[in-house]
Amino acid sequence: MEWWVYMLLFFGGLSALLLTGLPVAFAFVLVNVIGAYIFWGGEIGLTQLILSIDSSVSTFVLVPVPMFILMGTVMFHSGVAFKMIDVLDQWLGRIAGRLAILAVAAGALFATLTGVAMGSVAMLGSTLAPDMERRGYAKSMSLGPILASGSLAIMIPPSALAVILAGLGKFSIGKLLVGIIVPGLLLALVYLAYIVVRCSLQPSLAPAYHVSPTPLPPRIRDTVRFVMPPISVVVVVIGTIFLGMATPTEAAAIGALLTFLLALAYGRLSWAVIKKAVGSATSLSVMVLIILTGSAAFGQLLSFSGVTPALTQLAVNLPVEPIVVLILMQVVVVFLGMFIEQTSIVMVTIPIFMPIVAAMGWDPVWFGAIMMLNLELATISPPFGLSLFVMKGIASPDTTMADLYQAALPFVGLNFLVMGLMIGFPPLVLWLPGLMQ
Secondary structure (H helix, E strand, O other), rough: HHHEEEEEEHHHHHHHHHHHHOOOOHHHHHHHHHHHHHHHOHHHHHHHHHHHHHHHHOHHHHHHHHHHHHHHHHHHOOOHHHHHHHHHHHHOOOOOHHHHHHHHHHHHHHHHOOOHHHHHHHHHHHHHHHHHHHHOHHHHHHHHHHHHOOEEEHEEEEEEHHHHHHHHHHHHHHHHHOOOOHHHHHHHHHHHHHHHHHHHHHHHOOOOOOOOOOOHHHHHHHHHHHHHHHHHHHHHHHHHHHOOOOOOHHHHHHHHHHHHHHHHHHOOOOOOHHHHHHHHHHHHHHHHHHHHHHHHHHHHHHHHHHHHHHHHHHHOOOOOOOOHHHHHHHHHHHHOOOOOHHHHHHHHHHHHHHHHHHHHOOOOOOOHHHHHHHHHHHHHOOOOOHHHHHHHHHOOOOHHHHHHHHHHHHHHHHHHHHHHHHHHHOHHHHHHHOOOO
């Protein structure tokens, strides 16, 4: 059969299984079992599939995934992250769109602590959204900033998804973690600028309200006590990677230990918190690693059947500029992001995309950072971005999916703007990794 027939069978079968509601991990496994039996010689193929699954997870480079997730769950369940909202609130005056700006600022800080978009959305939505509604904020200016700021967890390190993407793509995890810092911060600044400008032009979206001023000494004291220590943990993790003092795996382990010590220092590390944090981190990590094993074998089947080499050759020989190929690849990711979650998108696309990246001579760190921004976009992309459904579950009962779509679309546009800057100016991504030891 032709390679495109195999591709239709593989992706058609996977899509059909996902539409039935079967979990992503099991859908991958079922397609892999059938494919291995057919292409790899029956029972011998199944043995090879088991060996492939074992080798895909028995690797040192994936250890940061559960460590980064554990850092986030400890911060979340210990309540350390919630105190940061109060401190940030003290520093904001009567600026236009005050609570919307608070949402983005808190989201950027939580991004460095949790690394999980939906967790940040749930946290900010449950704490800030009711206050915004009570103060007369329009839904577009209350729901939108929370959705957008929560998704910053993917673009601001430490990011478990960055580890998965770089590990599967077989390029430097440390450089990708460092490479997404500038684009992530730029995205947060673009969000803030949009909110300030729009609320200044349309004050009715975010009505002003009286704010009791907080004296400077308490603000400084609370910042030093409740903001600086958690941020210092992240600085240690990223700094040791940047300076070449530790591998991403070692840095992630140090970060997890420091997070436990921090929660202990705040008096928030109880046995109940440990059970919840470790339990949540374990379930999330197992889910991610099961999907990863399925994707690794899926990528091998695509290569063995000739799909990957044929697609690579097709992309290289297209009578268009390489930038058009890059844009088409990102369009595919945007489309997938409307229907499936980010880890699954990485598993489906990276085995196909990375040979094209190599053939085109693109820097994999630059391409990976663009992919990360696109995956961040996937969390708020209508109609099925997962953060939209998380927000629907915690928003007021009169909130409709149409309200959420309307609130998310301006921030989707801002994501495309920053993505265009990353494509047009690669140093935005590559400058910091180029300074690494």
